[in-house]
Amino acid sequence: MTLQASNITALITGANRGIGKAITEGLLDAGAVKVYTAVRDLASVRQLVQKYGERVVPIEFDLSREETIQNAVKVAGDVNLVVSNAGVVKLSTPLDDDAVESFKYQMEGNVYPLINLAKAFGPVLKSNGGGVFVQMNSLASIKNFLPFTGYSGSKAAAYAVTQGLREAWVEQGTQVISVIAGPIKTDMADSAGMGEGAPPASIVFDGIMKALTTGDFFVYPDEMAREVAKIYAPFAKSVLEIES
Template identity: 35%
Template sequence: MRIDGSVALVTGANRGIGRAITEALLKCGSTKVYAGARDPKTLEPLREHHGSRLVPVRLDVTDAVQVAEVVGQATDIDLLVNNAGAFEPTELTDQAIIEVARREMEVNYFGVLRMVRGFADTLGRRGGVIVNICSVAGLTNVPLQPTYSASKAAQNSLTQAARALLAAQAVSVYGVYPGPVDTDMTKDLPAEFEKTSPGDIAKAMLAGIEAGEEDIFPDAFSAAFGEQFHSSPKNAERQMAAIVAASA
């Protein structure tokens, strides 16, 4: 797929990786980007800068009514970027861990499922593209983020299912697996986790899509970890546990 001339929708577009992706799409020639956020007012700076090419939409991916409204509005997209995510610091012994896990799953898994289901026909008519912003934590659990990692593992599995099931409609499905990114989510991670800027993640993601890479590892940490995982999932698990132990 070529980004130049595309019409895209990005969830969670008001900050972090989502904002960087939105800006990168417009810089690379997308004719229109629907930018989704729970509060569209947070998208005003982007709209003022990019004008009519940036279309703010109210979108909470946990709200089926809002998802349906956006599906009815964004009928011209050929690129869907499922970026909206949820993370809450928690430990296995926390009393609230079940509630935390449910909230993370509602956004990171069920939210993506709603969007994929909702836009499957629209994208199928155009031979479009779905991009899920996953995480290396979905390949091997990061014990410092146990429930978040589990929700990203579910998202990774959904990505694989969508790739197989939507292929008959000529819809391409990409998974993006960043390591630690310099956002609010990672502010408490130990120094052993090297962080990458959201802008660099967005740039590498778009390059991977245009190159046809189904699984995109967009930074040095994730690229090295991806090689380790594909070589030996058990060694990757031990590597992540060792990093956590060393930082304790």
Template identity: 45%
Template sequence: MSIKIENKVALVTGANRGIGKQIVETFIEKGAKKVYLAVRNIASTKELEEEYGDKVETIQGDVSDDKSIINLAAKTTDVDIVVNNAGVGTPQSTIGKNSVEDFKNQLNVNAFGLLRVANAFANTLEKNKGAIVQLNSVASIKNFTPLSTYSASKAAAYSLTQGLRVELGAKGVQVLSVHPGPIDTDMSARAGFTEAFPTTVVSEGIVDALDKGDFHLFPDEMAKQFEAAYQSFSDNVVLAEAEE
């Protein structure tokens, strides 16, 4: 399966800044007909609205809230591509007095958020023969100790993404799992990364991966090192399992 962005309607969660904002901009540059900007604060997308006019539409959506995502899906039944970009990432080690509560919070957004989005949009994406894109991380396949709870939440999200590939793929829906390394965002800065890759490597990589029908995208130079080491396991276990 593959899907081109030209003349498609897309929806991006967490569209107001960072990678999400860049995905919106790249999708429009590559010919998307319309992009829904799904954000918690609808006042946060004024810059995008001023630049792109009727090619974008801001709509309230909070991936941590069941009702919000159900309402979001009900209002956007014309969507072809859903990009679940919204996420949280706070530095938290495995041992610490706040680790349990921090992990609960990150799971609620990063993993349960994906479940909410996938379930809410499943019928629409099946009907439209569309695609769902999940922003995971290289941390989904390796625990980075200073970001232990984040890594664990992204590992859960990656596992769920594999499940979606099997279940939604059988219904004609393309599923893409994106695994960036450190990207130049506020989240990376808070995590202490002094060197980071531009957001465009992710957004342009998504367009290319959707066109090729890929399941995995490791977009930046650091991520590609993970991809090279992970390739055999991916081919022989992750992807093979879906073909049994």
């Protein structure tokens, strides 16, 4: 299935702020049919509902609660685009006293939810013609940056899972997109000290829309990511056998 904005029905986790909100608004402004905004607090997307009306469908969604996952699958059974965006970050080095606890927290926030989301919505995408699954990864997936060791470790694991999904879903025709982003201007980036001078979250939406047209696995949305891609992309093509 080739997705264009006008035939997209999407579910986006963490749609109430940052990159998730920018993707939500980008899709709706481009003419998407509907966006299910999967968030813990339904009130946090009230402004989106006021702006876009019935094309925004808030869903209470917490990947640590199985009942919200199953409810989302029932409600959003018509989706052909799923964006796994929600995540956590906590500063830590490998030698900190709380290094293990920090890593565990970020694995539970960045990796296990990805797996649960994919297991829940993979069959939905298949039944709707294959569709697209987008995972928000990071330059930290391929390079550790102190003091983000726990975050880098969890994002490296998420990136590995994303590669696995790409292979697992070949037969059902689901395009998998891995967004390898540098610092993007979001509240989370600001709180981690990475937001100053960072590009706007809207560039991630632009990169995803381009990948829908080209069929690419990788999206390098910002200048820092594209500089790294000049070196990393040949490695990915040769060693991982992934073209972009």
